[in-house]
Amino acid sequence: MAKKKLVTIPSQYVRDDQDCSVASSNREVPVIDMQRLINPTDHDDSMNIELQKLHFAAQEWGFFQLINHGVSCSVVERMKHEIQEFFNLPLEEKNKYEQSPGDTDGFGQLFVVSDEQKLDWADLFYLKTAPPHMRMPVFSKLSCFT
Known part of the structure; x- marks a missing residue:
């Protein structure tokens, strides 16, 4: 989209349902402590607190x-x-690793199920790494993922 000259925002990127209030934009990104999830201490409720934060x-x-x-x-x-480095590649090169229909791995938008749905403003590269048998061999060609 950044390569095209647009006069209006495509409708699939307009989100009328978003809360754009100042209060919601001032919140900080949640921080989750992995050690509190996997090694809770006996004398405090750190794991439950961390699980609530994760939820x-x-x-x-x-x-x-x-x-x-x-x-x-x-x-x-x-x-x-x-x-x-991957996202700096030309679009034609990134598209060689485009998500296949019905699969989440690869370059593109996650969970696009219809032409009418709202999309995010950013592309992504989704990659399963574990368990190893779930990895897709096509991505092993990318030097950045070897």
């Missing part, structure tokens, strides 16, 4: 920041770099 994040936000997950900073930084 709220999934229901109200659709995403969250995960901390204390055990993945090294270097691995996270490399993944961020490689993802950026």
Whole structure:
């Protein structure tokens, strides 16, 4: 869409149902502590509190920041770099990894089921990594995911 000259916003991107109030835009992205989920202490309710936060994040936000997950900073930084490299590719190249009908893995929009539904303003690259038998071999060709 960014390559086209548009005069109006395509209807599938207009969301009349969104709360655009100042109060809702000032909230912070939920932060979930993985260690509190997997190693709760006996003397406090940290796991239940974290589960409630996770439920709220999934229901109200659709995403969250995960901390204390055990993945090294270097691995996270490399993944961020490689993802950026993928999205810097020309559209024709990214489209080679387009989602197949009925599948979520690949480049595009997630869960597009009709031409009338509302879409997000961003494309994504969805990739199952675990369990290993769920990985799709076509994506192993991408240098950024090897």
